[in-house]
Amino acid sequence: MSYDKVEVPSEGEKITLADEETGKLDVPEQPIIPIIHGDGIGTDVGPAAQKVLEAAAEATGRSISWMRVYAGASARDEYGENLPDDTVDAIREFRVAIKGPLTTPVGAGFRSLNVALRQKLDLYANVRPTYHIDGVPSPVKNPEAMDMVFFRENTEDVYAGIEWEAGTGEVEEVKEFLAGEMGVGDKLHDGPIGIGVKPITEFGTKRLVRQAIEYALENDRDSVTLVHKGNIMKFTEGAFRDWGYELAEEEYGDVTITEDALWDEYDGEQPADKLVVKDRIADNMLQQLLTRTGQYDVIATMNLNGDYMSDAAGAQIGGLGIAPGANFGDGRCLAEPVHGSAPKYAGEDKVNPTAMILSGRIMLEYLGWKDAATLVRDAVEETIASKEVTYDLHRQIDGGEKLATSEFADKIVENVEKLA
Numbered sequence: 001m002s003y004d005k006v007e008v009p010s011e012g013e014k015i016t017l018a019d020e021e022t023g024k025l026d027v028p029e030q031p032i033i034p035i036i037h038g039d040g041i042g043t044d045v046g047p048a049a050q051k052v053l054e055a056a057a058e059a060t061g062r063s064i065s066w067m068r069v070y071a072g073a074s075a076r077d078e079y080g081e082n083l084p085d086d087t088v089d090a091i092r093e094f095r096v097a098i099k100g101p102l103t104t105p106v107g108a109g110f111r112s113l114n115v116a117l118r119q120k121l122d123l124y125a126n127v128r129p130t131y132h133i134d135g136v137p138s139p140v141k142n143p144e145a146m147d148m149v150f151f152r153e154n155t156e157d158v159y160a161g162i163e164w165e166a167g168t169g170e171v172e173e174v175k176e177f178l179a180g181e182m183g184v185g186d187k188l189h190d191g192p193i194g195i196g197v198k199p200i201t202e203f204g205t206k207r208l209v210r211q212a213i214e215y216a217l218e219n220d221r222d223s224v225t226l227v228h229k230g231n232i233m234k235f236t237e238g239a240f241r242d243w244g245y246e247l248a249e250e251e252y253g254d255v256t257i258t259e260d261a262l263w264d265e266y267d268g269e270q271p272a273d274k275l276v277v278k279d280r281i282a283d284n285m286l287q288q289l290l291t292r293t294g295q296y297d298v299i300a301t302m303n304l305n306g307d308y309m310s311d312a313a314g315a316q317i318g319g320l321g322i323a324p325g326a327n328f329g330d331g332r333c334l335a336e337p338v339h340g341s342a343p344k345y346a347g348e349d350k351v352n353p354t355a356m357i358l359s360g361r362i363m364l365e366y367l368g369w370k371d372a373a374t375l376v377r378d379a380v381e382e383t384i385a386s387k388e389v390t391y392d393l394h395r396q397i398d399g400g401e402k403l404a405t406s407e408f409a410d411k412i413v414e415n416v417e418k419l420a
């Protein structure tokens with residue numbers, strides 16, 4: 001592959017696919033990893049994450065060969081466009097990458113670059129591990145009970161972008177089809193109307209639920225909960241539930257049991273070698289996040305439910321500055337923090353880089369570098385526990401010392417080296 005304006009590092013090797021079917025990777029000791037620092041505070045949190053991840057790789061006998069690629073404002077400077085082919089091609093070729101936030105100006109005439117990247121690379125699962133870090137202020141009484149990993153489907157649902165604007169010829173055509181051909185005219189009020197379509201496919205559902213189950217098995221989790229509103233939207237969200245259970249039975253029948261079987265056959269005592277697959281209705285699940293937090297583990301859900309639910313859960317553990325994420329495809333991972341580019345703080349060396357650093361931790365896990373990933377997690381926890389923190393945490397805790405982004409990252413690096 002040749003690149004127009006970016007250099008492939010001369011040192012390091014490419015991560016390759018070891019097994020087409022499972023998406024398992026062959027990861028060298030010095031992989032080449034593309035990185036997009038991102039817009040706004042991306043210029044602060046990007047370099048901070050880079051140095052922590054490098055330290056963790058080195059402390060576990062490896063190294064990372066970074067390949068800087070561009071999207072958003074930095075790409076407009078370099079290439080005159082928001083999302084150059086170089087960037088998409090590099091992530092496609094090198095398989096595992098990390099990015100900071102990208103700005104999507106309201107009404108600026110281009111779609112979200114984040115959405116575009118996920119679509120172009122078919123990164124169909126948005127993954128958000130959500131757990132509380134000791135010392136982080138939270139609005140709930142027992143934030144430590146939260147330890148969930150959300151798998152949100154990224155390509156379907158009302159987010160698929162199949163919609164027509166009120167007043168256009170297209171929407172009138174769709175309305176006519178619905179009223180005439182499909183006989184549902186009595187459900188559509190007169191006057192201007194906007195119409196969107198909610199596609200949920202067996203293919204999209206099964207590959208998402210497969211990722212969630214694989215993750216749960218690999219990380220010794222107790223359950224996967226399918227969250228849906230199938231009582232109302234029977235043929236979309238109800239189908240998601242049914243296809244999810246079907247996949248669990250067809251492909252993981254020997255290692256999974258349903259909640260009914262847990263009670264009927266095991267008296268509620270979960271056997272160590274079985275993963276429970278259960279389901280919950282979305283509105284109930286939003287309550288249970290708060291009231292029965294400890295009973296849930298890995299969550300698999302569709303795009304819109306996942307959007308609401310993962311943000312609500314994120315708030316329970318202390319909010320945006322610390323919430324990490326990643327997007328998984330088949331044998332591909334693009335890690336990214338949940339937060340945006342917070343333009344008002346851009347370049348001030350002020351914001352919290354934890355979300356970007358912990359997104360890097362997910363990336364290390366994806367590489368199979370569990371020791372390095374654990375080191376990052378522990379070093380972040382140790383640093384926050386010492387109350388030497390960035391402004392966002394400092395303003396919510398008693399005492400402690402306020403650090404700049406770069407100083408906070410240096411403390412984490414010190415702790416990585418100390419804990420190694």
Ligand code: NAP
Pocket residue numbers: 041045100101102103104105114320321336337338339340341342343351352353355392
């Ligand atoms: P935002 O950038 O996430 O910022 C909202 C607020 O969250 C900030 O003002 C700040 O709160 C807090 N915050 C965010 N990141 C933080 C960090 N690292 N450390 C400490 N506090 C942090 O949301 P937004 O202002 O709605 O969006 C700005 C731009 O980002 C938009 O263009 C949006 O489209 C884009 N965006 C991108 C992504 C992505 O790239 N994945 C995701 C979401 C949004 P205080 O002011 O209270 O300190």
